Amino acid sequence: MNNLKHNFILICSALLMLGLSMVAEAAQKNVVGHWTFEPGEELKDLTGNFVDITLKGAEVKGGQLDVGSGKWAIASGYSGPKIAEKTMVSWASLDDLDVQAGSILTIDRISVDEFDAMVFGERQSHRWMAGSSFFRRTQDPAPGFEEKKTGELIQMAYTYEDSGGNAHITLYRNGEVFGDYTQGALATWEKDDAEVFFGIRHGNTGGGPGNLDAHIEEARIYGEVLSQAEIKKLRVGGESVTSRDKLAISWAAIKAE
Numbered sequence: 001m002n003n004l005k006h007n008f009i010l011i012c013s014a015l016l017m018l019g020l021s022m023v024a025e026a027a028q029k030n031v032v033g034h035w036t037f038e039p040g041e042e043l044k045d046l047t048g049n050f051v052d053i054t055l056k057g058a059e060v061k062g063g064q065l066d067v068g069s070g071k072w073a074i075a076s077g078y079s080g081p082k083i084a085e086k087t088m089v090s091w092a093s094l095d096d097l098d099v100q101a102g103s104i105l106t107i108d109r110i111s112v113d114e115f116d117a118m119v120f121g122e123r124q125s126h127r128w129m130a131g132s133s134f135f136r137r138t139q140d141p142a143p144g145f146e147e148k149k150t151g152e153l154i155q156m157a158y159t160y161e162d163s164g165g166n167a168h169i170t171l172y173r174n175g176e177v178f179g180d181y182t183q184g185a186l187a188t189w190e191k192d193d194a195e196v197f198f199g200i201r202h203g204n205t206g207g208g209p210g211n212l213d214a215h216i217e218e219a220r221i222y223g224e225v226l227s228q229a230e231i232k233k234l235r236v237g238g239e240s241v242t243s244r245d246k247l248a249i250s251w252a253a254i255k256a257e
Contacts, residue, residue, distance in 0.1 A: 032080045033107075033196060033221035036237065038063045049080030050196060056207070058199055065198055065216040069099070072199030072207075076110065080223075083107070083189040087226040088118055089157045091217040091236050094150050097126050102212025104156060105219045106131070106197040107189060114187050115202040118156055120147075120212060122201070130158055130169050131201055132184065137167045141179025153217060155234065161225045162186050175232035196221070 034046040035053070042060040043053040057071035065073060090104040099121055106117035119131035123138075126146045132138045137160075157172040167186040171179035197203065198219070201210030218236050226234075 030222050030224050031220060032083055032086075032223045033075075033219070035065075035075075035219045036063070037065045037216070037218070043075075045075060047080065049078055050075040050194075051077030053198075054205070056199075063217070066214075067102070067199035067216065068095070068213045069211045072197060072212075074195060074197050074205060076195035076205075077192075078189070078194035079191055082191070083194065083221070083223055084186060085160060085162050085223070085225050086116075087157060087159045087222040087224065087231070088116070088220075089155065089222070089226075089231070089234060090118055090219040091153060091155050092214045093153045093217070094120070094147060094214045096213035097121070097147055097150060099211050099213050100125075101131075101201050101210035102199055102214075103131060103197060103201045103210060104212065104214060104216055105221075106200075106202050107221060108195050108197060108202045109187075109189055110193050110195055110204075113202075114189075116158075116160065116187060117197075117201050118158055119201055119210070120214075122210070128156065128171065128173070128178070130171060130179075132187075133202075136184035137169060137187070139179070139181045139183055141171050141181075143178060145173050145178040155231075157226070157231045157234075159225045159231075160186060170228075172228065172231055175228065177228065 031047055032049055037060050053073050053075045055073050058065055058067045058073040088105050092104045101122035103117040103119050106115055108115040113133045115133055117131035119129050123140055127144050129141060130138055155174050159170045161168040163182050166182050167184050168182045198216055199212050200208040202208050
């Protein structure tokens with residue numbers, strides 16, 4: 001009887017691990033870029049889709065990317081799936097509100113001028129917007145949000161949904177919507193033709209316009225549109241793309257019992 005009970009527990013545990021593994025694997029596929037800036041992975045995209053970040057004056061300190069005037073970073077060499085619908089997420093604290101047109105996270109095409117960016121203080125001082133090439137996908141968000149404090153860790157999230165070929169964009173601050181509109185064609189990024197920027201709005205390896213003075217705690221790009229409820233559940237350091245390794249460790253522990 002004890003053997004039957006033990007075998008039953010092992011079978012249930014295996015099925016549970018298999019289910020969790022499938023969920024974890026699905027989550028990994030949806031994350032196409034993930035940067036934590038933590039020790040040992042300071043410059044790495046945990047998905048492996050982008051090459052290591054190149055620092056252009058920016059510094060990594062205490063698990064954060066420190067960007068400032070003329071100090072930014074870039075990662076290119078994208079080898080992942082096509083990016084169309086997406087959610088861009090970044091946790092950051094602003095060090096200076098009187099900066100202009102910098103971005104906490106930008107995805108840019110290499111071959112042509114095509115970018116989407118989480119821009120601060122460009123068309124409206126102290127306010128966020130969805131930056132884009134020639135403002136194709138840009139409106140001044142309504143009601144918008146005006147930042148009034150520095151040193152506060154905030155979560156910013158922008159979703160880009162396909163609406164009949166056009167981009168339906170929703171902007172969130174700490175999980176609350178502060179802008180929502182449809183404008184311009186939904187942009188896409190292919191393998192070997194995508195790069196990300198931290199600090200400047202867009203550009204190339206030689207630099208680009210805009211400055212941001214901030215500490216970036218973590219940044220992610222999802223290859224899908226997350227709901228408001230899903231965005232509210234996101235946490236710094238959570239939903240790791242290495243979760244499959246953790247599951248393997250758990251399974252090893254079960255087998256050892």
